[in-house]
Amino acid sequence: xxxxxxxxxxxxxxxxxxxxxxxxxxxxxxxxxxxxxxxxxxxxxxxxxxxxxxxxxxxxxxxxxxxxxxxxxxxxxxxxxxxxxxxxxxxxxxxxxxxxxxxxxxxxxxxxxxxxxxxxxxxxxxxxxxxxxxxxxxxxxxxxxxxxxxxxxxxxxxxxxxxxxxxxxxxxxxxxxxxxxxxxxxxxxxxxxxxxxxxxxxxxxxxxxxxxxxxxxxxxxxxxxxxxxxxxxxxxxxxxxxxxxxxxxxxxxxxxxxxxxxxxxxxxxxxxxxxxxxxxxxxxxxxxxxxxxxxxxxxxxxxxxxxxxxxxxxxxxxxxxxxxxxxxxxxxxxxxxxxxxxxxxxxxxxxxxxxxxxxxxxxxxxxxxxxxxxxxxxxxxxxxxxxxxxxxxxxxxxxxxxxxxxxxxxxxxxxxxxxxxxxxxxxxxxxxxxxxxxxxxxxxxxxxxxxxxxxxxxxxxxxxxxxxxxxxxxxxxxxxxxxxxxxxxxxx
Amino acid sequence: xxxxxxxxxxxxxxxxxxxxxxxxxxxxxxxxxxxxxxxxxxxxxxxxxxxxxxxxxxxxxxxxxxxxxxxxxxxxxxxxxxxxxxxxxxxxxxxxxxxxxxxxxxxxxxxxxxxxxxxxxxxxxxxxxxxxxxxxxxxxxxxxxxxxxxxxxxxxxxxxxxxxxxxxxxxxxxxxxxxxxxxxxxxxxxxxxxxxxxxxxxxxxxxxxxxxxxxxxxxxxxxxxxxxxxxxxxxxxxxxxxxxxxxxxxxxxxxxxxxxxxxxxxxxxxxxxxxxxxxxxxxxxxxxxxxxxxxxxxxxxxxxxxxxxxxxxxxxxxxxxxxxxxxxxxxxxxxxxxxxxxxxx
Numbered sequence: 001x002x003x004x005x006x007x008x009x010x011x012x013x014x015x016x017x018x019x020x021x022x023x024x025x026x027x028x029x030x031x032x033x034x035x036x037x038x039x040x041x042x043x044x045x046x047x048x049x050x051x052x053x054x055x056x057x058x059x060x061x062x063x064x065x066x067x068x069x070x071x072x073x074x075x076x077x078x079x080x081x082x083x084x085x086x087x088x089x090x091x092x093x094x095x096x097x098x099x100x101x102x103x104x105x106x107x108x109x110x111x112x113x114x115x116x117x118x119x120x121x122x123x124x125x126x127x128x129x130x131x132x133x134x135x136x137x138x139x140x141x142x143x144x145x146x147x148x149x150x151x152x153x154x155x156x157x158x159x160x161x162x163x164x165x166x167x168x169x170x171x172x173x174x175x176x177x178x179x180x181x182x183x184x185x186x187x188x189x190x191x192x193x194x195x196x197x198x199x200x201x202x203x204x205x206x207x208x209x210x211x212x213x214x215x216x217x218x219x220x221x222x223x224x225x226x227x228x229x230x231x232x233x234x235x236x237x238x239x240x241x242x243x244x245x246x247x248x249x250x251x252x253x254x255x256x257x258x259x260x261x262x263x264x265x266x267x268x269x270x271x272x273x274x275x276x277x278x279x280x281x282x283x284x285x286x287x288x289x290x291x292x293x294x295x296x297x298x299x300x301x302x303x304x305x306x307x308x309x310x311x312x313x314x315x316x317x318x319x320x321x322x323x324x325x326x327x328x329x330x331x332x333x334x335x336x337x338x339x340x341x342x343x344x345x346x347x348x349x350x351x352x353x354x355x356x357x358x359x360x361x362x363x364x365x366x367x368x369x370x371x372x373x374x375x376x377x378x379x380x381x382x383x384x385x386x387x388x389x390x391x392x393x394x395x396x397x398x399x400x401x402x403x404x405x406x407x408x409x410x411x412x413x414x415x416x417x418x419x420x421x422x423x424x425x426x427x428x429x430x431x432x433x434x435x436x437x438x439x440x441x442x443x444x445x446x447x448x449x450x451x452x453x454x455x456x457x458x459x460x461x462x463x464x465x466x467x468x469x470x471x472x473x474x475x476x477x478x479x480x481x482x483x484x485x486x487x488x489x490x491x492x
Numbered sequence: 493x494x495x496x497x498x499x500x501x502x503x504x505x506x507x508x509x510x511x512x513x514x515x516x517x518x519x520x521x522x523x524x525x526x527x528x529x530x531x532x533x534x535x536x537x538x539x540x541x542x543x544x545x546x547x548x549x550x551x552x553x554x555x556x557x558x559x560x561x562x563x564x565x566x567x568x569x570x571x572x573x574x575x576x577x578x579x580x581x582x583x584x585x586x587x588x589x590x591x592x593x594x595x596x597x598x599x600x601x602x603x604x605x606x607x608x609x610x611x612x613x614x615x616x617x618x619x620x621x622x623x624x625x626x627x628x629x630x631x632x633x634x635x636x637x638x639x640x641x642x643x644x645x646x647x648x649x650x651x652x653x654x655x656x657x658x659x660x661x662x663x664x665x666x667x668x669x670x671x672x673x674x675x676x677x678x679x680x681x682x683x684x685x686x687x688x689x690x691x692x693x694x695x696x697x698x699x700x701x702x703x704x705x706x707x708x709x710x711x712x713x714x715x716x717x718x719x720x721x722x723x724x725x726x727x728x729x730x731x732x733x734x735x736x737x738x739x740x741x742x743x744x745x746x747x748x749x750x751x752x753x754x755x756x757x758x759x760x761x762x763x764x765x766x767x768x769x770x771x772x773x774x775x776x777x778x779x780x781x782x783x784x785x786x787x788x789x790x791x792x793x794x795x796x797x798x799x800x801x802x803x804x805x806x807x808x809x810x811x812x813x814x815x816x817x818x819x820x821x822x823x824x825x826x827x828x829x830x831x832x833x834x835x836x837x
Contacts, residue, residue: 148743228608263808427548428546429529440515440545455716
């Protein structure tokens with residue numbers, strides 16, 4: 001080898017090493033980018049979903065008035081009325097009709113549901129006093145969570161003079177500027193735009209007081225101007241006053257997990273759609289697993305290899321790539337129009353999704369059956385087993401882990417499906433939790449889609465939380481697939 | 493087990509459950525969906541009957557299902573963000589759906605909005621047309637490809653700001669309304685195009701129905717909440733919204749005045765703000781007495797408690813009809829006055 005050849009060879013080697021190093025770098029870079037995207041996505045969704053898991057409830061002592069809740073017929077009782085009365089007692093200084101309506105609107109219109117549950121479970125509570133959590137409206141809840149606006153409180157500097165002239169109050173002191181909000185003497189005021197020379201707007205009537213010493217009154221200010229939020233200044237101040245009285249407690253938002261859909265964000269839950277999803281999946285598994293496995297075994301073990309079976313094979317592979325909306329159209333034409341089945345029911349949803357996942361299951365099952373070594377089959381045949389016995393006693397059990405993995409992965413993608421369900425009417429607002437396969441139902445991804453489109457701010461967190469639940473279900477399914485594979489896997 | 497499952501699926505496939513229905517079924521517009529669902533929920537809570545099922549299929553899809561026939565297999569109500577069309581009415585009649593009751597439930601305003609922190613300016617429909625159409629007339633009235641990229645090129649009084657608008661896709665009812673309420677009116681304000689409308693209505697339609705495709709108008713998908721997020725990061729950009737979204741996201745975005753009027757609940761229900769459309773619910777009278785709760789549902793929808801000025805739907809962003817009209821609608825809806833062919837355009 002000449003010196004020149006040696007040099008060229010050394011150069012070649014260096015180049016090949018460099019190329020390999022670069023390739024590894026590309027690999028690491030690709031992995032980093034993917035992980036970063038995934039992490040950003042997950043963190044963002046989880047972060048947005050946080051407000052949905054907890055909610056503020058007003059925990060109040062409520063007198064269960066026998067005149068409003070008839071002990072003979074407690075189910076027809078006016079629980080909302082009882083709760084509202086207790087709520088108004090918390091702020092007796094709010095008197096006018098318009099103000100009371102504003103105050104009531106801070107409660108959810110199903111605020112009495114917990115009281116109702118307790119009283120129906122134990123009718124002896126009628127006539128007694130009970131302490132119950134009362135649900136707030138979604139806007140009040142978001143305000144207390146600090147999502148709507150930041151609140152700053154400053155302790156009053158120097159004494160505050162309050163001069164009462166009939167219904168009017170005039171305030172003066174340091175920091176009493178136009179528009180300022182003052183908490184003093186058990187009441188609350190908003191200073192008029194003209195300043196302290198004009199009567200202040202009374203947000204909550206104060207007790208008798210002429211001068212409030214320094215340090216015993218507060219100035220409130222909000223980061224977001226009143227025009228930019230749904231909770232007005234008056235409502236916000238009331239909520240602040242009640243917060244000072246420790247009326248509110250942060251509790252787990254069980255509604256989110258135990259209710260069906262609702263147009264009131266604080267009452268909307270995912271149980272209805274989870275039950276719907278489970279029913280759809282049940283129908284899908286019950287139909288596509290036996291049919292898919294049977295088809296795979298027949299095609300792989302028994303079918304003659306001819307033009308016809310080749311054509312069938314090609315078509316199964318093609319079907320796996322058909323967009324899911326096409327299966328929805330098929331479902332509409334066959335199940336709804338031809339068989340006359342009802343719209344929006346999990347049975348039809350399951351049938352459509354079963355058709356959709358069949359090709360995937362057949363392909364996965366065939367691969368699993370093919371992966372069983374021929375020696376097993378031949379040994380069985382050799383000791384006198386029939387072909388069918390060889391397949392069912394020896395090949396199928398060994399192929400099961402592969403079949404399971406394929407099926408579970410097909411189902412995991414089917415659980416996230418919405419497009420085919422649109423056409424068979426499962427993209428719908430359904431309040432009642434379905435109790436049978438012929439009840440109207442919707443599924444989790446559809447619920448996410450419907451909520452994401454609603455204007456109310458509180459649905460944003462609910463949407464994200466529903467996505468988190470869907471992701472958790474997916475992860476559990478994937479973990480199950482991995483476990484089953486590991487548990488039953490055989491190596492030769 | 494396997495045998496049982498096979499049998500079960502076979503039974504499921506062949507059994508035809510054409511049972512009587514005890515639950516109202518509603519289909520139709522996604523714009524009316526948030527309001528009808530609220531009414532449905534309240535109806536379910538107070539009437540003791542099953543809560544109606546409300547599907548979101550779009551206005552056109554809703555009429556297709558609604559008009560497919562009479563009987564428990566077909567929906568009882570359909571939501572619509574526009575009045576029923578002649579073709580749809582005839583389709584209904586052909587399939588035996590002859591008794592359709594129209595209920596006007598309120599208005600939905602369209603707003604042209606940008607980030608709350610951006611500096612507001614007024615626009616006219618003509619300026620919006622010039623900013624968004626694919627082809628605009630030049631000084632001689634000849635159609636040319638839209639040359640404007642900055643607002644001040646359209647009118648020197650507008651700020652020197654890049655034109656950037658996010659809007660809904662063509663499948664959306666909001667888009668349809670925007671085209672008819674703004675783009676068509678804007679196009680008609682040019683003499684040359686007005687003449688064209690008389691001479692060649694088809695060509696005129698092509699002009700106002702074509703949005704520019706050079707990237708300054710972006711189709712941002714059906715989800716208005718996503719557009720709100722986009723606007724916050726970009727004070728130059730505008731979005732086309734339903735008014736309910738602007739009202740709900742007042743801290744993030746604000747609507748600008750079109751033709752000198754800023755959209756508010758008051759200006760829309762008084763008719764002062766012109767970029768607004770009526771919303772409808774259509775009922776199938778033939779189902780009264782067949783499906784329980786039909787009349788009660790109509791009564792709930794038209795009640796003061798729901799569609800009145802302080803009703804719970806106004807909280808959801810619906811703009812109520814004014815006193816006289818709402819009384820008239822209530823009366824004719826509760827009397828189930830049937831729509832006749834000459835009432836449909």
